[in-house]
Amino acid sequence: MHFNNWCPYYLIIARLLNIPIQRDFLNSLNLSTLISNERIDPKCFRKIQDNKALVIGAGPSIEESTVQNYILEIYNCKKSKSNNAVSEDIVVIAADGATELCLDLGIIPDFVVTDLDGDYESLVRAHSGGSIMVIHAHGDNIDKITSQVPSFSNVIGTTQNFPLKNVYNFGGFTDGDRSVFLADGFLAREIVLVGMDFDSKIGFFSKRKVPNLELKKQKLQIGKYLVGMLLENSRALVTHITTSNHDSSFYGVNKYEVL
Numbered sequence: 001m002h003f004n005n006w007c008p009y010y011l012i013i014a015r016l017l018n019i020p021i022q023r024d025f026l027n028s029l030n031l032s033t034l035i036s037n038e039r040i041d042p043k044c045f046r047k048i049q050d051n052k053a054l055v056i057g058a059g060p061s062i063e064e065s066t067v068q069n070y071i072l073e074i075y076n077c078k079k080s081k082s083n084n085a086v087s088e089d090i091v092v093i094a095a096d097g098a099t100e101l102c103l104d105l106g107i108i109p110d111f112v113v114t115d116l117d118g119d120y121e122s123l124v125r126a127h128s129g130g131s132i133m134v135i136h137a138h139g140d141n142i143d144k145i146t147s148q149v150p151s152f153s154n155v156i157g158t159t160q161n162f163p164l165k166n167v168y169n170f171g172g173f174t175d176g177d178r179s180v181f182l183a184d185g186f187l188a189r190e191i192v193l194v195g196m197d198f199d200s201k202i203g204f205f206s207k208r209k210v211p212n213l214e215l216k217k218q219k220l221q222i223g224k225y226l227v228g229m230l231l232e233n234s235r236a237l238v239t240h241i242t243t244s245n246h247d248s249s250f251y252g253v254n255k256y257e258v259l
């Protein structure tokens, strides 16, 4: 989504959650100085363009074996397509806490979308395995950005504020909905959503210690709204994978599959 279209949503969210947008901007500048690359490597874009993006959120459905088997099935399909060399036409995008599940399943996500408030060890392991780290700067993660970004080399910087020369704004707020904005913005042909249980309890793979449960729930509702708004106008075919324990639904989805 272009910044001009994103900006009104950002201003409303900032007002709702009392976010000082000046601090968001300051941290974008901070992140910009910590990233060496000037522009995104076109290879990153081509990984998603016209391909199928599996976007994995950290909702509680990913704790269920049926969902884990589904993720593995898609991943094995990705691997088997070209004689065990990983085929490029399925791309795995893990939202923050979901990275840990991916690693547990033996999957290195192609992209990890994070504001660095999750499990640092998992991020380091994914990065060592080759994941592209899509790291988000905002006013409440200045310390994390400053201390952790220098340890990653394969980074795409993002912001919810003004984009800078090497810090992008694809739209979106929480790690989960920003993953969907990334898939859509990089022109995925198909988007499959897993673990996007915005109306359910906070998942185990989400932050273990949630300091403010009410705020977290508010953020999930914002994420749900943003995904619906984006997908309604998306060119991608969108499938939402759920289980009978989670009846989250949102606009813009072409197909539901209840496992």
Ligand SMILES: Nc1ncnc2c1ncn2[C@@H]1O[C@H](COP(=O)(O)OP(=O)(O)OP(=O)(O)O)[C@@H](O)[C@H]1O
Pocket (backbone or CB within 6 Å): 056, 057, 058, 059, 060, 095, 096, 097, 098, 115, 117, 118, 174, 175, 176, 177, 195, 196, 197, 198, 199, 200, 201, 202, 203, 205, 206, 207, 216, 219, 220, 223
């Ligand atoms: N029930 C759920 N519990 C947790 N995450 C969920 C749920 N449903 C969907 N998600 C998506 O999974 C993403 C990853 O979760 P995680 O808590 O690791 O990220 P987060 O956005 O950094 O959290 P926070 O908003 O507290 O910073 C969330 O950003 C959210 O969009």
Ligand SMILES: Nc1nc2c(c(=O)[nH]1)N=C(CO)CN2
Pocket (backbone or CB within 6 Å): 019, 020, 024, 115, 138, 139, 140, 160, 173, 174, 175, 219
């Ligand atoms: N300033 C600020 N921005 C955010 C915050 C937050 O806590 N503070 N949390 C987000 C969801 O992960 C996304 N953006």
Ligand SMILES: [Mg+2]
Pocket (backbone or CB within 6 Å): 096, 097, 114, 115, 116, 117, 118, 175
């Ligand atoms: Mg996070």
